[in-house]
Amino acid sequence: MAPGLPIAMDRPHFIGIGGAGMSGIAKILAQRGARVAGSDAKESATAEALRAHGATVHIGHAAGHLADDASCVVVSSAIRQDNPELARAAELGIPVVHRSDALAALMEGLRPIAVAGTHGKTTTTSMLAVSLTELGARPSYAIGGDLDAPGSNALHGEGEIFVAEADESDRSFHKYAPEVAIVLNVELDHHANYASMDEIYESFETFAGKIVPGGTLVISADHEGARELTRRVTGVKKVTYGEAEDADVRVLKIVPQGLKSQVTVLMDGRELTFAVSVPGRHYALNAVAALAAGVALGLPADELAPALAAYTGVKRRLQLKGEEAGVQVIDSYAHHPTEMTADLEAMRGAAGDDRRILVVFQPHLFSRTQELGKEMGQALALADASVVLDIYPAREDPIPGITSALIIEAARAAGADVTAVHDKADIPEVVEGMAKPGDLVLTMGAGDVTDLGPLILDRLSQK
Known part of the structure; x- marks a missing residue:
């Protein structure tokens, strides 16, 4: 039999419980019988799934979300030191555990x-x-x-x-x-x-x-x-x-x-x-x-x-979101040039010579764009046409002078057909104007570009 609960993790509180890594640990602890609670910045299907396993999930971060009798507070590296729940944990003397330590404890035995x-x-x-x-x-x-x-x-x-x-x-x-x-x-x-x-x-x-x-x-x-x-x-x-x-x-x-x-x-x-x-x-x-x-x-x-x-796939890894007006929309988590190249080559192999590949790319992190923006642009040259959004900051603050323009310039230098779009709300209309029956549309990146797939399909359905 697998072990029960790690010591001091019978009443854990997760800050950022909806994150990919955090939610998994929370789910396993709940299945092992822990009284799991936590908070996340926004409502999500993941938060609802955790509630179905008995977890208490608060939306937004506030000191009052942390129960006084929590056995520990679990954080990831993305949680900032000024988080009010983290400050409250310090006041109460509740141990703070990094996500990796929690996962390591789950694997013991x-x-x-x-x-x-x-x-x-x-x-x-x-x-x-x-x-x-x-x-x-x-x-x-x-x-x-x-x-x-x-x-x-x-x-x-x-x-x-x-x-x-x-x-x-x-x-x-x-x-x-x-x-x-x-x-x-x-x-x-x-x-x-x-x-x-x-x-x-x-x-x-x-x-x-x-x-x-x-x-x-x-x-x-x-x-x-x-x-x-x-x-x-x-x-x-x-x-x-x-x-x-x-x-x-x-x-x-x-x-x-x-x-x-x-x-x-x-x-x-x-x-x-x-x-x-x-x-x-x-x-x-x-x-x-x-x-x-x-x-x-x-x-x-x-x-x-x-x-x-x-194994037939995992969400965001070349995941087919649907098809409308003869256009397939596929979601890709690729955000590093090597990943972008691999996914575009895979799609090229699947599409053959008769179908176009259109990409909606959202760069992820200012630091990554600063170091690899040129290579990202070169990868986009593998597509027939691309739309590039502004950088998704995630946990980072902006870096002066680092924008999506670095990627766009490199892509154009490589002979790519690239359009800059600054407002995500414009993407469905832009894609509708570009796409033709038989095309493959990839929403690509590690940020919230994934939310655009259903919106693009809805717009295409009205053609």
């Missing part, structure tokens, strides 16, 4: 798989959660995105495996002690927290060093940053995967089949072919990483490989 990397964490974690469930392993999991409904990003399972997305952005993944760790790729991102690739490598080395004795590091053989990390990490069993000839789990071929693909790998001296129910080479490689991790944990490859086909 289980067999954790921690999925890390600059890109692909949510998809790979989801693939493992779905395929292990398909096999009857009854895993617990905490994912940075919903599988098929609000609140489906986490589950307290009765089995011994716990699959968790391991976030490197604030170094919080150093808190975990996995039996199997996956590193999908290693690139410079989160520029407010990392100043160089050396700092990134040091952080991932620390994460790999937390693997329990006898555990395994599953790591890409294709990605240059991952290969460098492989050279640096010592003292742990390493299993590499990918298309490189020296990969331990070698991908022999990936055959696109519309919005799916078929993958053949060479593993332990024999070939294994299985289906992946989402489009794109990068998603196929994510599935191979999941396969290698499951096998490292002792699961039979012959059973796990076909079970991976049960």
Whole structure:
């Protein structure tokens, strides 16, 4: 049986309970019997899903939302020090726990798989959660995105495996002690927290060093940053995967089949072919990483490989939102140039030569735009036409001189057809004027651009 409640987490209060990472931990604690409460900036389907599990969710932040008998206050790195509930916790002497410490506590006594990397964490974690469930392993999991409904990003399972997305952005993944760790790729991102690739490598080395004795590091053989990390990490069993000839789990071929693909790998001296129910080479490689991790944990490859086909996607990862007037609208969480390129190449492969790809892109974070704006613009050149919104600030304050114009200029220099739109409310009308039957429209970015899909479809339905 999985353990019960971690010490002092029987009455937790979450500040920002509706966030992707926070809501998952809150849900698992509620399922384990905790009296969960928290607050979030706005009402959401996630908040309602948490209430369905017995949690008390307040909208807005106020000192009065924190119960005097709360056993702890859970925060993420996004919570500012002047938050009134945080100040109230200090007055009452209630312990403050970082989200990563809470998740680490939930994994104690289980067999954790921690999925890390600059890109692909949510998809790979989801693939493992779905395929292990398909096999009857009854895993617990905490994912940075919903599988098929609000609140489906986490589950307290009765089995011994716990699959968790391991976030490197604030170094919080150093808190975990996995039996199997996956590193999908290693690139410079989160520029407010990392100043160089050396700092990134040091952080991932620390994460790999937390693997329990006898555990395994599953790591890409294709990605240059991952290969460098492989050279640096010592003292742990390493299993590499990918298309490189020296990969331990070698991908022999990936055959696109519309919005799916078929993958053949060479593993332990024999070939294994299985289906992946989402489009794109990068998603196929994510599935191979999941396969290698499951096998490292002792699961039979012959059973796990076909079970991976049960994964049909996660919200915001090339999620089909609908179709109107012959135009399909798809939502993409891609916000880093590598992710943008991968998703656009996947869509190009699915669309063929006869369908246009139109992108509504919302940059995420001023610091990321400052460092990678040129590369974002170059990625948009893969689309037939793009609309670029203003930067979504998230947790950051503006940086003087850093605007979406950096991306637009780079895109145009690369020959892209790009239009600047400053008011999101104008997007449905703009897209209606651009789109023709057969087109694919991607709403792309990590901010609230995702809200535009239904509005675009509604506008298209009136054509």
